[in-house]
Amino acid sequence: MSSVLHDLIAAFARIGATPDGGVCRLTATPEDGAARSRLAAEMVHRRLGLHVDAIGNMFGIAALAPSSREAVIVGSHLDSQPTGGRYDGVYGVLAGLLAVEAVALRAAAEPGKARRNLVLANWTNEEGARFQPSLTGSSVFAGTLALDAALALTDGEGQTLGEALGAIGCRGTEDLPLEPRCYVELHVEQGALLEEEGVEIGVVTGCWAARKLSLIFRGEPSHTGPTRMARRRDALRAAARAIELHYQLIEASGSGAHASAARITVYPNSPNVTPSQVQVWFEFRHEEAAMTVALGERFLAGVRTAIEPLGVDIEIAVDERRGTAALDPQGAALTLASARDLGLSAMEMKTIAGHDALALNRRMPASLIFVPSHNGFSHTPAEFTEPAALDKGLAVLTEVLWRRVTDE
Amino acid sequence: MSSVLHDLIAAFARIGATPDGGVCRLTATPEDGAARSRLAAEMVHRRLGLHVDAIGNMFGIAALAPSSREAVIVGSHLDSQPTGGRYDGVYGVLAGLLAVEAVALRAAAEPGKARRNLVLANWTNEEGARFQPSLTGSSVFAGTLALDAALALTDGEGQTLGEALGAIGCRGTEDLPLEPRCYVELHVEQGALLEEEGVEIGVVTGCWAARKLSLIFRGEPSHTGPTRMARRRDALRAAARAIELHYQLIEASGSGAHASAARITVYPNSPNVTPSQVQVWFEFRHEEAAMTVALGERFLAGVRTAIEPLGVDIEIAVDERRGTAALDPQGAALTLASARDLGLSAMEMKTIAGHDALALNRRMPASLIFVPSHNGFSHTPAEFTEPAALDKGLAVLTEVLWRRVTDE
Numbered sequence: 001m002s003s004v005l006h007d008l009i010a011a012f013a014r015i016g017a018t019p020d021g022g023v024c025r026l027t028a029t030p031e032d033g034a035a036r037s038r039l040a041a042e043m044v045h046r047r048l049g050l051h052v053d054a055i056g057n058m059f060g061i062a063a064l065a066p067s068s069r070e071a072v073i074v075g076s077h078l079d080s081q082p083t084g085g086r087y088d089g090v091y092g093v094l095a096g097l098l099a100v101e102a103v104a105l106r107a108a109a110e111p112g113k114a115r116r117n118l119v120l121a122n123w124t125n126e127e128g129a130r131f132q133p134s135l136t137g138s139s140v141f142a143g144t145l146a147l148d149a150a151l152a153l154t155d156g157e158g159q160t161l162g163e164a165l166g167a168i169g170c171r172g173t174e175d176l177p178l179e180p181r182c183y184v185e186l187h188v189e190q191g192a193l194l195e196e197e198g199v200e201i202g203v204v205t206g207c208w209a210a211r212k213l214s215l216i217f218r219g220e221p222s223h224t225g226p227t228r229m230a231r232r233r234d235a236l237r238a239a240a241r242a243i244e245l246h247y248q249l250i251e252a253s254g255s256g257a258h259a260s261a262a263r264i265t266v267y268p269n270s271p272n273v274t275p276s277q278v279q280v281w282f283e284f285r286h287e288e289a290a291m292t293v294a295l296g297e298r299f300l301a302g303v304r305t306a307i308e309p310l311g312v313d314i315e316i317a318v319d320e321r322r323g324t325a326a327l328d329p330q331g332a333a334l335t336l337a338s339a340r341d342l343g344l345s346a347m348e349m350k351t352i353a354g355h356d357a358l359a360l361n362r363r364m365p366a367s368l369i370f371v372p373s374h375n376g377f378s379h380t381p382a383e384f385t386e387p388a389a390l391d392k393g394l395a396v397l398t399e400v401l402w403r404r405v406t407d408e
Numbered sequence: 409m410s411s412v413l414h415d416l417i418a419a420f421a422r423i424g425a426t427p428d429g430g431v432c433r434l435t436a437t438p439e440d441g442a443a444r445s446r447l448a449a450e451m452v453h454r455r456l457g458l459h460v461d462a463i464g465n466m467f468g469i470a471a472l473a474p475s476s477r478e479a480v481i482v483g484s485h486l487d488s489q490p491t492g493g494r495y496d497g498v499y500g501v502l503a504g505l506l507a508v509e510a511v512a513l514r515a516a517a518e519p520g521k522a523r524r525n526l527v528l529a530n531w532t533n534e535e536g537a538r539f540q541p542s543l544t545g546s547s548v549f550a551g552t553l554a555l556d557a558a559l560a561l562t563d564g565e566g567q568t569l570g571e572a573l574g575a576i577g578c579r580g581t582e583d584l585p586l587e588p589r590c591y592v593e594l595h596v597e598q599g600a601l602l603e604e605e606g607v608e609i610g611v612v613t614g615c616w617a618a619r620k621l622s623l624i625f626r627g628e629p630s631h632t633g634p635t636r637m638a639r640r641r642d643a644l645r646a647a648a649r650a651i652e653l654h655y656q657l658i659e660a661s662g663s664g665a666h667a668s669a670a671r672i673t674v675y676p677n678s679p680n681v682t683p684s685q686v687q688v689w690f691e692f693r694h695e696e697a698a699m700t701v702a703l704g705e706r707f708l709a710g711v712r713t714a715i716e717p718l719g720v721d722i723e724i725a726v727d728e729r730r731g732t733a734a735l736d737p738q739g740a741a742l743t744l745a746s747a748r749d750l751g752l753s754a755m756e757m758k759t760i761a762g763h764d765a766l767a768l769n770r771r772m773p774a775s776l777i778f779v780p781s782h783n784g785f786s787h788t789p790a791e792f793t794e795p796a797a798l799d800k801g802l803a804v805l806t807e808v809l810w811r812r813v814t815d816e
Contacts, residue, residue: 081678082677082678082681083629083675083678083684128679129676129681134679189634190635191635208633221489221788221789222788223761223786223787224666224691225666225760225761226598226784226786227599227786228599228784229666229667236670237652239648240651240669241648243644247645250637258636258637259637260632260642261644261645261648262632262678262679262680262681262683263674263679264644264677269670269671270489270490270491270537270670270671270787271536271540271542271670271671271691272535272537273490273787285633351634352634353631353633376631377630378631378634378635379631379632379678379681380628380629380681
């Protein structure tokens with residue numbers, strides 16, 4: 001068992017620890033800053049060259065092949081949800097750190113074998129908890145989100161991501177001085193498929209589609225006491241009806257889609273004022289993009305009909321459609337082979353959750369590797385993966401990275 | 409037309425003015441502090457003796473009968489809702505200020521007539537927007553809310569009312585050095601009855617009952633993506649179902665009750681985490697207390713049944729029952745007579761909204777006088793009362809106060 005890995009996971013779990021055994025390390029908070037500082041120290045200690053780019057992505061470079069401009073990137077994220085667990089993201093960063101160290105040692109022992117460099121990355125704001133949308137740093141790196149737009153994202157208090165990164169001293173200036181060749185990420189599954197199937201390694205071949213609809217319900221403020229019921233235009237009543245309808249529609253569809261309405265803001269949110277403006281973040285996820293689009297349309301039509309009698313209008317504030325995507329098939333084959341060669345069981349699967357690997361796949365071939373997650377608990381302090389299972393993931397990751405830096 | 413009254417209303421409307429023409433002057437914010445300072449200056453300018461008590465209630469004493477220990481109190485509140493109008497509360501304070509001035513002048517012109525003193529009051533946190541419950545300062549003054557408990561009320565950010573009052577320099581030490589004999593309050597109606605009936609003055613004889621139920625819905629955090637729908641325990645879904653049920657029940661009851669669910673807090677309120685804890689503030693108002701109790705019971709039973717399949721538990725955080733109350737019949741008769749003598753039409757009515765007069769009625773005979781409110785708009789920038797109607801209210805208030813300080 002890699003006691004180094006487990007000691008590191010325990011050490012990072014203390015940064016932003018919550019009383020219930022979980023972690024709250026929101027992007028660009030002092031807790032995130034403390035985790036970043038600790039990671040920087042661990043990188044420097046292992047002689048990795050530290051770079052921080054303009055959106056706060058951290059890179060630790062192992063110069064295995066100084067004459068090459070190419071790099072294999074391995075990474076994940078240190079930020080968490082408010083009710084985060086001890087593994088989501090941080091496991092991939094810390095296992096990545098140790099895998100880079102192991103590959104560098106092996107490269108030093110076998111001079112000439114490494115054909116390219118190896119880089120550990122910590123991507124900014126994967127979770128999208130404090131700033132929406134999620135996958136911010138990796139999307140900027142992939143070139144699908146403009147840096148200015150990313151820096152201008154605001155949290156619930158109106159602070160921008162750029163200001164928040166500056167406040168914790170993590171807004172860098174250095175682009176990664178190497179050309180990315182491919183990306184590899186190791187993560188806990190966040191679902192229960194591997195556990196149910198009794199398989200040790202998940203090889204992710206692609207992702208479910210998602211449609212994210214953020215709706216603003218506009219009513220009118222009035223006194224909750226004397227105002228006649230028929231005169232009220234209650235935006236929260238309309239939002240509540242829409243939330244209930246959303247789940248009814250998903251269940252009735254029999255589509256197997258997943259759906260959520262997990263974030264809401266209410267104005268003025270005073271017990272004595274009929275709410276005049278409410279925003280709700282709705283999500284539809286399905287294996288097929290067309291189904292997420294169709295469910296969204298059906299939902300919008302249903303909501304308009306359902307809330308019309310309430311005198312409340314809706315505005316679509318966000319309509320983000322993430323299609324399905326295939327991750328690098330060559331990377332998947334390599335992961336399957338590496339697991340088999342290490343004597344570990346492996347299976348191909350899809351991811352339903354978003355991951356930096358999906359954002360980075362837009363710029364370079366990307367691979368995603370899962371280890372089992374107990375009961376699929378995720379975004380909760382109950383999140384748990386057996387230490388032995390974490391070690392198996394690290395072993396596969398190390399082997400994959402070795403093959404990636406040495407293959408022709 | 410009293411241009412002084414309208415100039416004062418306009419001046420106070422600039423303190424905490426919102427771009428849409430309304431006012432946001434939450435209790436113990438800098439805006440509230442600025443309004444209090446302005447009121448203190450207006451009191452001192454009119455030679456009223458200023459006192460501020462430990463819960464921040466402001467008193468301006470007109471010593472009309474220095475040998476008497478008794479005082480008639482007139483007042484209302486300067487705080488507002490986040491979407492407040494230009495009249496709610498502040499009209500009663502400013503009309504009270506001018507009425508006290510007029511009575512004092514008349515008392516000086518008719519020496520020996522005044523048998524007791526007259527006090528203008530601004531009560532702390534009538535609205536209950538930033539700190540719940542509402543009617544805080546008047547309830548402390550009436551002896552029905554302990555000072556310590558009131559000072560310890562916290563806002564959404566965790567700041568206490570005591571700290572907030574201290575921060576704006578409005579936490580005083582002086583109790584009112586007089587014995588209250590009766591209380592009179594002038595307010596805009598906040599409903600549309602007077603306008604619909606074409607009557608100039610409302611004489612409030614009592615109030616509707618209310619039951620305020622704040623429920624905490626407890627589920628479990630999980631990832632909104634991979635977690636199977638059947639495994640989720642979604643507190644926001646349960647809350648939405650309860651809100652819809654709440655209104656359905658009110659409508660089905662045919663009771664004429666008013667109901668609202670206007671405030672909600674959601675944890676962790678991140679788009680990617682199934683909400684694990686949600687609190688909603690529900691209200692039932694009716695002319696009969698028994699009906700508010702019965703509706704609350706029916707609602708609680710219905711909610712338990714409705715959310716049981718969602719695996720979400722509920723806890724009753726607040727169950728506040730306000731019965732009906734009769735205001736001072738002698739005061740009502742006096743107001744009716746004063747209006748008639750001034751040639752104004754008047755009618756008896758009930759108040760559905762809460763008012764400081766209702767809290768103070770527990771300690772002294774209290775009277776409440778309404779002027780019409782256009783369309784009943786209240787807690788909205790659209791709130792409006794004709795200047796001439798405001799003047800009529802001031803005239804009645806002045807006459808009532810004169811009779812109150814001079815009668816035997």
